[in-house]
Amino acid sequence: xxxxxxxxRRDLRLEDNCALYHCLKENDQVIPIFIFDQEILSGLPKxxxxxxxxxxxxxxxxxxxxxxxxxxxxxxGTALDVxxxxxxxxxxxxxxxxxxxxxxxxxxxxxxxxxxxxxIAFYSYKDTVIFAKKEILTQQDEPYHVYTHYKNAWxxxxxxxxxxxxxxxxxxxxxxxLDPAPMRALDHxxxxxxxIADAKISKATRHAEFLFEQFKAHKILLYKNxxxxxxxxxTSFLSVHLRFGTISIRKIVRDVVRLSQALTGDQKESCEVxxxxxxxxxxxxxxxxxxxxxxxxxxxxxxxxxxxGDNPAGFEAWCNGQTGYPLVDAAMMQLxxxxxxxNRLRMVTASFLIKLMLIDYRLGERYFALKLxxxxxxxxxxxxxxxxxxxxxxxxxxxxxxxxxxSQKFDPMGIFIKKYLPVFADVPAKFLHAPWQYQAExxxxxIELGRDYPLPIVDYVHARKHALAVFEHFMxxxxxx
Ligand SMILES: Cc1cc2nc3c(=O)[nH]c(=O)nc-3n(C[C@H](O)[C@H](O)[C@H](O)COP(=O)(O)OP(=O)(O)OC[C@H]3O[C@@H](n4cnc5c(N)ncnc54)[C@H](O)[C@@H]3O)c2cc1C
Numbered sequence: 001x002x003x004x005x006x007x008x009r010r011d012l013r014l015e016d017n018c019a020l021y022h023c024l025k026e027n028d029q030v031i032p033i034f035i036f037d038q039e040i041l042s043g044l045p046k047x048x049x050x051x052x053x054x055x056x057x058x059x060x061x062x063x064x065x066x067x068x069x070x071x072x073x074x075x076x077g078t079a080l081d082v083x084x085x086x087x088x089x090x091x092x093x094x095x096x097x098x099x100x101x102x103x104x105x106x107x108x109x110x111x112x113x114x115x116x117x118x119x120i121a122f123y124s125y126k127d128t129v130i131f132a133k134k135e136i137l138t139q140q141d142e143p144y145h146v147y148t149h150y151k152n153a154w155x156x157x158x159x160x161x162x163x164x165x166x167x168x169x170x171x172x173x174x175x176x177x178l179d180p181a182p183m184r185a186l187d188h189x190x191x192x193x194x195x196i197a198d199a200k201i202s203k204a205t206r207h208a209e210f211l212f213e214q215f216k217a218h219k220i221l222l223y224k225n226x227x228x229x230x231x232x233x234x235t236s237f238l239s240v241h242l243r244f245g246t247i248s249i250r251k252i253v254r255d256v257v258r259l260s261q262a263l264t265g266d267q268k269e270s271c272e273v274x275x276x277x278x279x280x281x282x283x284x285x286x287x288x289x290x291x292x293x294x295x296x297x298x299x300x301x302x303x304x305x306x307x308x309g310d311n312p313a314g315f316e317a318w319c320n321g322q323t324g325y326p327l328v329d330a331a332m333m334q335l336x337x338x339x340x341x342x343n344r345l346r347m348v349t350a351s352f353l354i355k356l357m358l359i360d361y362r363l364g365e366r367y368f369a370l371k372l373x374x375x376x377x378x379x380x381x382x383x384x385x386x387x388x389x390x391x392x393x394x395x396x397x398x399x400x401x402x403x404x405x406x407s408q409k410f411d412p413m414g415i416f417i418k419k420y421l422p423v424f425a426d427v428p429a430k431f432l433h434a435p436w437q438y439q440a441e442x443x444x445x446x447i448e449l450g451r452d453y454p455l456p457i458v459d460y461v462h463a464r465k466h467a468l469a470v471f472e473h474f475m476x477x478x479x480x481x
Pocket of ligand 1: 236242277280281282341344347350368374376377380381382
């Protein structure tokens, strides 16, 4: 009789789950576990959308297992509890899916060796991405640094075997029969509800599949164009589900490849553009795995001593959506209220913080990490280092987003701005992209800048010039050394 533990982590689903499939197939009795990690949770605010999201997902899995006559063993402790649970349930092995963050790799190494001393095997599988670690390398056997080259190699290598489904659902009978223990309420873990229902992230089971089906039926066909406009909701909103594994990346890629094969022209191109976004995800995972220094340091080490400025007031204004630039402020309000921000706005707000205020990108990265429901170390770090020009395939330093022209181009009617800054609800769009230029006009709408909405905290033209001068000086000093 072979018994094993299955440890759910960032793969919170029963279907098409690689390690779960192997675990159920290779063992007669499987005990599923989830650990709320005290060490991680203790550093979070009491009202945390992510914790609430995880709590709902865990509850859903528990319900599904109860229907099968089994249960999910939920612990509140530390990752090392796995070893205790393995002993308590007298198992031969522990199964889980791989996690590529440096601290998780370290954690898993420690657990593997602790289990090894007890003669308990530890098996981990690729599930989060299509290609992991060093699967896609250059001809010189080096990891790719340039996204386009990585994408081309990824696409060339992709075969149907890479996105095969693991039919774990068919093996649910191999879960051990367990009496259901009640799911502890969120406050047992020291948290209160943060209201994820309003964040386009329903708590309903199968919400990820629902979103994906909707996206495939309509939005993906227009994605190439619509994805740029925050007011159109033209993206998939699947990032949080990919983050916590409530949908399988293989299913997504499988369906999109098939859909693309059946389409032609613009619709096909739109599908391909979306697939390329998913490849960015794999790209940043392999960067994090192969260059773990990026967690704390710039990818390009020449930026280690870049003279970032110290501007606590500017940082606070940025966090609170009080910069006086409506598009930036509306984006920060979206982040602060929903725990989500549109991709273009992530780039615009990051560029504003880094280039127009010369604030260390790591402060912005940390703020996003705290607020984003879809926070993923690899993509967040990649996005911030791209914006800061310190990353592997980053935009050049002189590329500085102009918040006014971005606003005119991507929110021309001010629909997004008005949604998140209701003070402007009745104001014509033409006054919204640079409101300080229309102070007299705004008074007709009862808005006095400095009282009802902030005056700009930086002057774009001056700030841009200053950033370029600092950068050029920094590079000159580097070269002369
Ligand atoms: C500064 C900055 C920080 C970011 N932080 C995160 C983060 O913490 N977590 C996160 O998932 N994404 C992050 N992104 C990438 C991107 O903004 C989000 O993935 C996207 O906005 C999520 O919305 P969606 O699911 O509707 O995306 P869609 O446009 O529908 O894209 C589909 C999926 O592709 C992946 N994807 C898309 N763009 C990127 C990208 N640039 N890098 C990596 N994966 C991508 C995501 O998994 C996304 O769900 C960041 C980007 C920037 C510029």
